[in-house]
Amino acid sequence: MLIKSISFPTYLEDIMNIENSNIDVFVELEDAYTGSCTVVATAKNIESLMDKEKMNYFEPGHPFIIVKKLTKEIITEAIEAYASNDAYWLKVYHFAVKFDTAVFNQLQTEHIEYLKELDELDNS
Numbered sequence: 001m002l003i004k005s006i007s008f009p010t011y012l013e014d015i016m017n018i019e020n021s022n023i024d025v026f027v028e029l030e031d032a033y034t035g036s037c038t039v040v041a042t043a044k045n046i047e048s049l050m051d052k053e054k055m056n057y058f059e060p061g062h063p064f065i066i067v068k069k070l071t072k073e074i075i076t077e078a079i080e081a082y083a084s085n086d087a088y089w090l091k092v093y094h095f096a097v098k099f100d101t102a103v104f105n106q107l108q109t110e111h112i113e114y115l116k117e118l119d120e121l122d123n124s
Contacts, residue, residue: 002030003083018070020044027079029087036094040065040075063093
């Protein structure tokens, strides 16, 4: 899906360390969808956040798009990749915290049934 615009509520020039930070990114898609806001972070920033919280893993929550450096070019490249395939991954990241777990439970049930059918075919 084509991207109409990418904007930042914070000036990229104000970021002190482009290799260890994160930034909100607003994306407007060609289908006029403008609600897409995601956080783009560097791998070093994720590690810094884990160190700050004294944790060995990054806590579950709103997913970040991970980049090496926070530059307009790299962020644009990443957003374009996430906007491919009808913006599938961009939408997943944006709506991830709003998914109803009942949907996952239903998918899991269907998958278990599918696996049972495969086992039955193998055993016949």
